[in-house]
Amino acid sequence: MKKKFFFRRAAHFFMLMLIPTLVLFALFLAFAVNSASSTLVEKGQQTVEAAADNCGVMLGRTSQQNDLLTSTTRMNVSLKRALNQTDMTYGDSVFMTALGSMVRSTIDSNPPLDTILIWLDGAPRIFSSEGSSIQPVEQLKDQAWMDVYQQMPPAQRERLMISNSPDGKQRVTSIRRLLLQKGCTVVHINRDKWIEKLTTLLQRDHEHLLVVNNENEVLLHAAAEHDVWKPDAELLQKFMNAVPGSWFKTEYGRYMVSRVKMDLVTVLAVVPLDALTDTVRMMRQTFLAILLVNVCVVMLLAYVTTRRICSQMTLMIDMLDNAVKGLPVERPERKQQDEYDVIMNNILYMYLRDASLRSELQQKQYEQEHAELMALQLQINPHFLYNTLQSLDMTIRGGKADRFDVSDIIGAISGILKYALSSPQEPVSLRDEIYYLKEYAAVQKFRFGGRFVLYYEVDDELLDAQVFRLMLQPLVENCMLHGLKGLSERGYIWVCAHREEDSLHISVKDSGAGMEREELEALRHRIRDAASRSIGLTNLNRRLLLRYGEKSALNIVSEPGKGTEISFTLPYEQCRKRYHPKTDETKNDTSFLKIG
Secondary structure, three states: OOHHHHHHHHHHHHHHHHHHHHHHHHHHHHHHHHHHHHHHHHHHHHHHHHHHHHHHHHHHHHHHHHHHHHOOHHHHHHHHHHHOOOOOOHHHHHHHHHHHHHHHHHHHHOOOEEEEEEEEOOOOEEEEOOOOEEEEHHHOOOOHHHHHHHHOOOOOOEEEEEEEOOOOOEEEEEEEEOOOOOEEEEEEEEHHHHHHHHHOOOOOOOOEEEEEEOOOOEEEEEEOOOOOOOOOHHHHHHHHHOOOOOEEEEOOEEEEEEEEEOOOEEEEEEEEOHHHHHHHHHHHHHHHHHHHHHHHHHHHHHHHHHHHHHOOHHHHHHHHHHHOOOOOOOOOOOOOOOHHHHHHHHHHHHHHHHHHHHHHHHHHHHHHHHHHHHHHHHHHHHHHHHHHHHHHHHHHHOOOOOHHHHHHHHHHHHHHHHHHOOOOOOOEEHHHHHHHHHHHHHHHHHHHOOOEEEEEEEOHHHOOOEEOOOOOHHHHHHHHHHHOOOOOOOEEEEEEEEEEOOEEEEEEEEOOOOOOHHHHHHHHHHHHOOOOOOOHHHHHHHHHHHHHOHHHOOEEEEEOOOEEEEEEEEEHHHHOOOOOOOOOHHHHOHHHOOOO
16 A cells, blocks of 8 residues: 555545534534623623622611511610610510510521611610610720711611621621611621622632622622632722623723612622633634544545555455355345445455354353353252251251251241242342341251350341342351351351442351461362362352352451451342342341341
C-alpha cells in the first residue's frame, strides 16, 4: 500500500467532513448561546422573584405583626401605663403578658428576627423582646435607632437601615410608627441569617443578590464565598439603572441584572457573563471531541479504502478462505456487486461465525458448570445423610436416649433429609437454612449432649436473602467434629450473618483449640483441591466458586488456643429475595435465632 495515496485520501476525506462539521457546530453554538442567554434571563428573574418573596414575607410579617401588637385600644392603654410607669391594673398585666407571648411567637416563627422593641415618644421605659421585659431607656445598650426615628419626616411611616449591634455585628433595623399613638416599633434582624437564606436561592457560581433600601443603601448582599465583592455607589447606580435582561460592562466583567421594586426595598439579581461562557466552553470541548473523532474516522476510512483498492483481490479471498477453513458450514451464495462486496461479505461471514462459535462455547461452559454444581449438591446429600444417621446410631448404641428421644430425633432427621434432598436448583432463604441448621444441631445434641452451645447472630433484614441448601451445615459440622475435638469443657460455636456494604458476610467460629500455621495451610490447600477426598469444606468451597466467583471462596483464620473461624461473602444483590416461598408459622418466627 503506497503512503502517498493514503495521505491524499485522508486529506480529501477530512475536508469533506470538516466543512459540514464546522457549519453544524456554528449553527448549534448560536442556538445554544441564544438558548443559554434566554435561560439565564429566566433563571435570573426567578431568583430575584424568589428573593423578593423572601423579603416580602420577612418584612410583611414583621409589619403586620407589629400593627397587630399595637392596634388594640386596650393593649395600647396597658402599654402606655407600663412604659410611663403609671399604676397598672390586673388587666394591664394580662395584656402585657399577652404582648410578650405574641412578640416571642413572632421571633420564634422568623429565625432571622433578633430583637423587637416598642417605645412611646418621651416614655422613660421601653418594652424589649429580650426576656419580654420593660426596662429604662437609659439602660438600653443600642439607642442609635432613636436618633433616626426622631429625624424621620412625619409622613414617613417606616424606615429600613443597617445598624450595629452591641457586639459590633451589622444588622438590618426596621423602624415603624405605631398606629394609635405616637411611638414606634423597632425590629432588629440578624443580617447574617437573612443573607444565609438568600444564598440558598442562588443558582450559579458568581451570581449575586442585592437588597437595597430607598436611600440606596445595600442592606443585604448574598454571593458565593469565592466571589464576594462590594459594589460602590457608582456600580450600584449602574445596577439600578440597567435594562433588565441586557448585558452591560463593569470593572468586574459583564453582568445582567434582574430587578424587582418593592415599597421599602429593591431586590437585584446580578448574573455574570461567566455563566454564559461556561456553555460556550462546554460546546468548545464538545467540538474538539467531535473533531478528534472525525480525524480518527477519516484516518480509518482512508486506511481501509486504500487498503481495499491497493490489495490484490485474490490474496484477500485466500485469507478469508483460510480463516473459515475447516468449518462445517459453507459460505452463503449471493450475487456480488463489486470487489468491495466480496470482502465485506466475507468479513461479515467471519464475524457472524465467530459470534456463533463464542455463543456455543459459552453455552457449553454454562452447561458444564451447571452440571458440576448439580453433582456437588448431589454429592453432599449422601454425605450429610451418612453423618446424620451415624449420629443417630451412636446415640442409640450408647444408650443416651430413651424411646421418646429416639422418636423425636427420627422426626427431626426426616424433616432435615426432606430439606436436603429437595431440588438443588431451587434457592432457599437464609431463614430456612438457619431453621434446618437448628434441627441439625438438635440432632447432634443427642450425640454430644451439653458439650457445645450454638449461638446465632443474624441481622433480621437478611433472613429473606436467597442462598443454596446445606451452606451452613458443613461449617457447623466441621466445628463439632474437629474444632471442639479434645476439649474437656463446654465448647461454643457462633453462626453470624451481617451485611457489609454490598456484600452478605457469613462466618462460623468455634472456641476450640485452633490450629498451627502448618496445619492451617494444609487445610486451605485441601479445600481448594477439587480432587480432595474431604467432602464437607471442599464441596462447599467449590459450590461457592461456581455460583458466586472467586470473591466468595472460603476464608479460614485460626490461632492455637483461640479457635477457628471460617467465613465467606456473597454478593448482596444476587441474594435479594426473588420469590415468596410458602413457609409455615415456625419458619416465619425469628425466635429461633437464640442460643441453641
